[in-house]
Amino acid sequence: MECKINPHKGCCGVFVKAFKWTPVILISAIIIWSYYAYVVHLCIFSVQVEAARYILLILYHVIFLLFLWSYWRTVWTVPGKVPARYRLNYEQLEALENSESDSEQRHILDQIVIAKDLHVSMRTVQGSVRYCDRCGVIKPDRAHHCSVCGACVLKMDHHCPWVNNCVAFYNYKFFILFLFYGFFYCVYVALSSFKYFLQFWATSFDAPGQSKFHILFLFFVSSMFSLSLCSLLCYHIHLVINNRTTLEAFRAPVFRRGPDKKGFSLGRSMNLQEIFGDDWKVVMLPVFSSLGDGLSYPERLPDLEMGLKESERWDGEDEEENEERMPMLQQESNSVRTSVLLPNTESESEQDEDELMPGMLSASLSASHTRDTLGMAASHTQGTLVATLVPVDPDDKLANGQPNKTSIYS
Numbered sequence: 001m002e003c004k005i006n007p008h009k010g011c012c013g014v015f016v017k018a019f020k021w022t023p024v025i026l027i028s029a030i031i032i033w034s035y036y037a038y039v040v041h042l043c044i045f046s047v048q049v050e051a052a053r054y055i056l057l058i059l060y061h062v063i064f065l066l067f068l069w070s071y072w073r074t075v076w077t078v079p080g081k082v083p084a085r086y087r088l089n090y091e092q093l094e095a096l097e098n099s100e101s102d103s104e105q106r107h108i109l110d111q112i113v114i115a116k117d118l119h120v121s122m123r124t125v126q127g128s129v130r131y132c133d134r135c136g137v138i139k140p141d142r143a144h145h146c147s148v149c150g151a152c153v154l155k156m157d158h159h160c161p162w163v164n165n166c167v168a169f170y171n172y173k174f175f176i177l178f179l180f181y182g183f184f185y186c187v188y189v190a191l192s193s194f195k196y197f198l199q200f201w202a203t204s205f206d207a208p209g210q211s212k213f214h215i216l217f218l219f220f221v222s223s224m225f226s227l228s229l230c231s232l233l234c235y236h237i238h239l240v241i242n243n244r245t246t247l248e249a250f251r252a253p254v255f256r257r258g259p260d261k262k263g264f265s266l267g268r269s270m271n272l273q274e275i276f277g278d279d280w281k282v283v284m285l286p287v288f289s290s291l292g293d294g295l296s297y298p299e300r301l302p303d304l305e306m307g308l309k310e311s312e313r314w315d316g317e318d319e320e321e322n323e324e325r326m327p328m329l330q331q332e333s334n335s336v337r338t339s340v341l342l343p344n345t346e347s348e349s350e351q352d353e354d355e356l357m358p359g360m361l362s363a364s365l366s367a368s369h370t371r372d373t374l375g376m377a378a379s380h381t382q383g384t385l386v387a388t389l390v391p392v393d394p395d396d397k398l399a400n401g402q403p404n405k406t407s408i409y410s
Contacts (some may be wrong), residue, residue, distance in 0.1 A: 020148075020161070020164050021164055023161045023162045023164065024075060024162070024163065024164045027071075027162055030221070031068065031071075034189065034218060034221070034222070035064065036214075037214040037215070037217070037218045038060060038189055038192075038193070038218060039057065039060070041210065041211040041214040041215060041218075042056075042192070042193055042196065042211070042214075042215055042218065043056055043057050043060075045211045046196050046211055046215065056192055059188065060188065060189075060192075063181060063184055063185050063188055064185060066177075066181045066285075066286075067178070067181035067182055067184070067185045069286050070174055070177040070178040070180075070181050070182075070286040071163070071178045071182070073171065073174040073178075073286040074160075074163045074165065074167070074171050074174040074175045074178045074286075075163045075164065075165055076165075077165070077170055077171035077174060077288075078170060078171075079153050079154070079156070079165060079166040079167065079168030079169065079170055079171050080143075080153055080154030080155065080156075080168045080169040080170045080294050081151070081153075081154070082135070082137045082139075082140060082143060082151075082152045082153075082154065083295070085116060085118070086116070086118060086137045086138045086139075086140060087136060087137050088112070088131065088136045088137060088138065092108075092112055093133075093136055095108050096108055096109070096131070096133075097133075102126050102128065105128060106126070106127065106128035106129070109128050109129035109131060109138070110128075110129060112129075112138065113129050113138065116138070118138055118140075119141075119295070119296045120138065120139070120140060120141055120296075121141055121255055121256070121296070121299060122139075122141045122142070122253050122254060122255060123254050123255060123256060124254065125254060127256070132145050132152050134150075135151060135152045137152055139152060140154060140294070140295040140296070141253075141295070141296055141297055142154070142155040142156070142245065142248070142253070142264070142297060143155065143156060144156040144247055146159050146166050148166075149166055153166045153168045153169075154168055154169040154170070154294035154295065155168050155169035155172070155245065155294055155297075156168045156245065156247060157172055157175075157239075157245040157246045157247065158245075158246045158247070160175070163175070163178075169290070169292075169294035170288065170290075170294065172275060172290070173275055173276060173277075173286070173288065173289065173290055174286045174288075175236075176233075176236055176237075176240065176275070177284065177285075177286050178286075179229055179232055179233040179236060180233060182225070182229050183226055183229040183230055183233050185222075186222040186223070186225045186226035186229060187222075187226050189218060189219075189222040190219055190222040190223045190226060193215055193218050193219045193222070194219060196215050197215060197216065197219040200212050200215060200216055240271060240272060240275050241268050241271055241272065242262070242265055242271065243262075243264045243265045243266060243271040243274065244261070244264070244265075248261070248264075249261075255299075257301070260300070260301070262300055263299055263300055263301070264297050264298070264299060264300065265300050266298055266300065273291065274290065274291050274292065274297075275290055276289060276290070277289025277290055277291060278291070
């Protein structure tokens with residue numbers, strides 16, 4: 001009989017949990033030492049000009065507090081647990097395990113999603129609803145199982161050992177700010193200590209013996225960390241702008257329509273707003289302001305089977321971003337605008353001018369040729385002309401031998 005050891009429970013679990021705090025303790029020790037070396041040995045013992053000393057100390061403490069605040073929020077924030085309503089009961093798990101084919105399992109999962117009224121758009125490669133057999137839950141969109149934490153996490157980006165936590169929905173903004181202020185902190189320390197670092201090598205540095213070595217290591221450590229943080233920060237800024245997680249960058253999310261690497265991209269401004277929120281006062285502070293609930297997300301293209309919900313779209317999208325998200329509709333949109341804004345003939349244009357009230361827009365749409373069964377209706381919403389297709393009764397396409405006309409008012 002094979003003996004299985006669970007690394008998340010029992011004595012083994014306690015040992016593993018304690019060991020996973022080693023990187024956090026190491027980072028904390030480096031931060032404490034850098035504070036001591038910079039404040040005591042650089043500013044107090046080495047900087048001779050009093051005004052320069054105060055300026056360096058004030059700027060240092062502002063950056064240091066923002067960096068430390070962001071780091072600890074990343075470490076201690078719960079990244080995102082799957083709600084209980086996504087959990088499968090024993091009978092449902094048994095039915096899934098005993099299913100004889102993929103189609104049968106797919107049918108069972110579809111029925112469970114409908115019965116629980118769960119909004120899930122992502123699918124497996126086989127086209128079925130995603131579920132975790134280890135946690136026994138239906139996976140919400142962008143959620144994944146973390147083998148280190150032993151649980152499914154909402155909008156999981158990756159598990160970071162340096163914070164001993166998953167970087168996911170509720171702490172992703174804090175992680176980005178931690179990288180930003182950490183990079184800014186290291187650059188500030190390296191630049192402000194560079195002058196005294198050169199004096200140390202020129203043997204013209206008049207300071208206690210210990211201060212020389214503290215400043216030497218302070219410059220080297222801050223320079224080394226600034227390079228690594230810079231590369232990591234640039235990569236995650238790229239992910240934020242394109243609204244992807246690290247996992248989605250390696251494997252595109254799958255929808256009913258198939259894999260789509262840009263499936264959740266809404267345009268650059270909306271992608272940034274989804275992470276940092278729409279309140280500019282707290283954008284650069286480690287305060288949670290991300291949009292959404294971590295369970296469902298607006299998509300670049302609507303899920304045709306589930307329908308397009310107004311709650312899945314946020315206001316503030318401009319016309320350029322809409323065209324970027326759905327370029328395949330651009331050509332159709334231009335042709336519809338032309339047919340709506342231009343009358344069919346000069347006689348129709350003159351006739352309509354006499355009938356319309358001042359300040360109203362009218363358009364004549366012919367129901368001939370290929371539009372025997374479809375008509376066009378247009379509306380003017382927030383300054384953007386949007387065209388939609390509406391059914392037309394074939395019996396009404398001609399009235400007294402004249403083409404059927406539709407007037408649109410803005």
